[in-house]
Amino acid sequence: MRNFQIVAVLIFFTGLTYWGIEPYAHSVMHPHVSPADYEFKDLKAMPGKGDAVAGKEKALMNCVACHAIEGDNIPKPVTKEELVAQYGIKSNVDLNFERLSNEYLGEMHGVVPLDLSNVAGIYNEKFLKNFIKYPAATAFESTYILHKKAALNAALAESGADKVALQKEFDADIVAYKEKNKIAMPNHDWLPDQDIIDIVAYLKTISKELSAKEATDLACVRCHSIKYDKVEAQTPAPILKKYLGTTPPDLSQMIKSRGEHYLTVFINDPQKVLIGSSMPRVGLNQETEDKVVAYLENVGDSSKQDRESMGLYVILFFVVFSIFAYFFKVNAFKDVH
Numbered sequence: 251m252r253n254f255q256i257v258a259v260l261i262f263f264t265g266l267t268y269w270g271i272e273p274y275a276h277s278v279m280h281p282h283v284s285p286a287d288y289e290f291k292d293l294k295a296m297p298g299k300g301d302a303v304a305g306k307e308k309a310l311m312n313c314v315a316c317h318a319i320e321g322d323n324i325p326k327p328v329t330k331e332e333l334v335a336q337y338g339i340k341s342n343v344d345l346n347f348e349r350l351s352n353e354y355l356g357e358m359h360g361v362v363p364l365d366l367s368n369v370a371g372i373y374n375e376k377f378l379k380n381f382i383k384y385p386a387a388t389a390f391e392s393t394y395i396l397h398k399k400a401a402l403n404a405a406l407a408e409s410g411a412d413k414v415a416l417q418k419e420f421d422a423d424i425v426a427y428k429e430k431n432k433i434a435m436p437n438h439d440w441l442p443d444q445d446i447i448d449i450v451a452y453l454k455t456i457s458k459e460l461s462a463k464e465a466t467d468l469a470c471v472r473c474h475s476i477k478y479d480k481v482e483a484q485t486p487a488p489i490l491k492k493y494l495g496t497t498p499p500d501l502s503q504m505i506k507s508r509g510e511h512y513l514t515v516f517i518n519d520p521q522k523v524l525i526g527s528s529m530p531r532v533g534l535n536q537e538t539e540d541k542v543v544a545y546l547e548n549v550g551d552s553s554k555q556d557r558e559s560m561g562l563y564v565i566l567f568f569v570v571f572s573i574f575a576y577f578f579k580v581n582a583f584k585d586v587h
Contacts, residue, residue, distance in 0.1 A: 286518035288536045292392050293380045296443050300451025309449050312438065313366060321367025321456045360434045360493035362472050362484045370450060371457035372465055377533030378453075382446050385435040389530035393521045394427055401525070433530065434493075462545035465538050470501060478502035479549045494528045505543070505550040513543055 309319065318325050369378065380388040402420045406413055438446070460468065467481070473490055475483045477500050483490065491497045504513060512523065517539055520527040534542065 283515055283522050286515050286536075286539070288374060288518065288539075290374055290377050290380075290533070292396050293376055293388060295376060296379045296447055298444060298447045300444075300447040300449075300454075302448070302452040302455045305448035305450070305452030308441075308445050309366070309452055312441070313449070316363045316435075318363075318365045319367055319456070320365050321458065361490065363435075364468065364472055366453060368457045368460055368464075368468060370453035371460060372469055372535065372538040373533045374535045375450060375454075377531075379443075379446050379450055381533060382449065383438050383441065383443075385437065386433045389533070390432045390521075391428055393519050393531050394525070395424060397521045397525055398423060427526075432528075460538075460541070462541040462548070465541045466545045469532060469534055469538065469542055473498045475500045476502050476546075476549060496528060498529070501546055501550075503550045505546045510543055510547070513546065514539060517542065 306322070310324070313319070314324055373381075377388065398420060402416060405411055405416050463479075466476070470476075471481055472484045473494075475481060479502070483498070487497050508516070516523050516529075517532055517534060519531050520529040521531070
C-alpha cells in the first residue's frame with residue numbers, strides 16, 4: 251500500500267508543477283493577448299473592382315522609382331527615360347534614379363525597398379491598400395493608438411485613478427509617437443481610392459504561390475537574418491540600427507525563445523504584445539503567416555516532430571519499467587516482515 255501512496259504523492263506534485271505552477275509562470279512572463287486579427291478591423295475598407303491594366307500604368311507612375319517588380323520584368327529602380335521608352339509612361343515625378351546597391355538604397359530609405367511582384371499574395375488585401383495610402387499610419391500609428399486606448403481605458407477604470415492626468419499623458423504619447431520617424435515610404439493620400447484598388451488588382455495578376463522560405467524571405471529578410479539557414483538581412487545592420495534604433499534579432503531560434511502563439515500574434519500586430527515596438531505591423535494574410543511560422547520552426551526546431559514522437563516511447567518505457575520494478579520489489583522483499 252505504501253508503494254501506491256508514494257506513487258500517488260509523486261503524481262500529485264508532478265501534476266501540480268505541470269498544470270499549476272508552469273502555466274502560472276507562463277501567464278506572468280507571457281500575459282494572455284487576444285488572437286491575431288486577420289481582418290484588420292481598425293483599417294478602412296476599400297471595396298470595389300480593380301482594373302489591372304490601369305493598375306499597371308499607375309504602378310509604373312508611382313511605385314517603380316523605389317520598387318522592383320521583377321515578376322513583370324521591371325527592375326529596380328528605373329530611370330525616367332526607361333519608363334518612356336519601354337511603357338510610354340510619363341510621370342509628373344522626377345524618376346531619374348540609377349540602379350543602386352542595397353547599401354545605397356538602405357541609406358536612402360532606411361531599409362531596402364521590397365520587390366512588389368508577390369506582395370498581393372502574401373499581404374492581406376485590406377492592409378495592402380491602406381499601406382499604399384498611409385504607410386506609417388497603417389503599419390504603426392493605427393494599432394499603437396488602438397492599444398494605447400485600451401490601456402488608458404483599463405487605467406481609467408481603476409478606483410482612484412487621476413483621469414485628467416492619465417488623459418493628458420495619453421494625448422502627449424500619441425503626439426510624440428506620430429512625430430517619430432518610423433517609415434520612409436511617403437503617404438499616397440493624394441491618390442484616389444480607385445487608383446489604389448487598380449494597383450492592387452494589377453499586383454494580384456502577377457503574384458505567384460510562394461514556398462514557406464520564399465514567403466519568409468519576402469516578408470522578413472529585408473530586416474532580419476536567419477543564420478541557421480545561411481540567410482543574411484538584405485539591409486546592412488548599421489543602416490538598420492540607425493533607422494530603427496536597434497538591430498533586429500536573428501530569427502533562427504525565435505520559435506524556441508518565443509513560441510508559436512507569441513510569434514503569430516507579434517507578426518500580426520507587434521504593438522499588441524510590445525507597445526512602442528519599432529517593428530511594423532507586417533500585414534500578412536493568415537496563410538502566409540502560417541508559412542513563415544512553419545519555416546521558422548523547420549529552421550530552429552527541425553527535430554520537434556521526432557522529439558515529440560520519441561516522447562511517447564519514453565513514457566511507455568517508464569510505465570513498463572515501473573510495472574516490472576514493482577513486481578521485482580514485491581518478489582525480492584516477500585519474506586521481509
